[in-house]
Amino acid sequence: MSAVWFAGFALIVAVGYAGACYVKPFTACHRCKGTGTAPPPAWRRVLRRTTSPRALRGRHDCRRCTGTGLRLRIGRRVVNHFRRLRRHAGR
Numbered sequence: 001m002s003a004v005w006f007a008g009f010a011l012i013v014a015v016g017y018a019g020a021c022y023v024k025p026f027t028a029c030h031r032c033k034g035t036g037t038a039p040p041p042a043w044r045r046v047l048r049r050t051t052s053p054r055a056l057r058g059r060h061d062c063r064r065c066t067g068t069g070l071r072l073r074i075g076r077r078v079v080n081h082f083r084r085l086r087r088h089a090g091r
Ligand SMILES: [Zn+2]
Pocket: 029, 030, 031, 032, 033, 034, 036, 037, 062, 063, 064, 065, 066, 067, 069, 070
């Protein structure tokens, strides 16, 4: 009977995750950790031969989140996908 318990547990986790994605659809971007900026590429740092804060101020927008510092959660992406499907199905 342990398989039933496991299925129930998995269901609870799935529902909890779906709820979390609904309440908080965005999470901090992994690349910039929510700051929205990314440090200059390593080759430029080598070119300037410095790691001083002044040189690092030339930070540009994070490419992954385009400077927002936010990233859509995977679960929310799934929700959006199904919403789109339903909209295209008519009704
Ligand atoms: Zn980012």
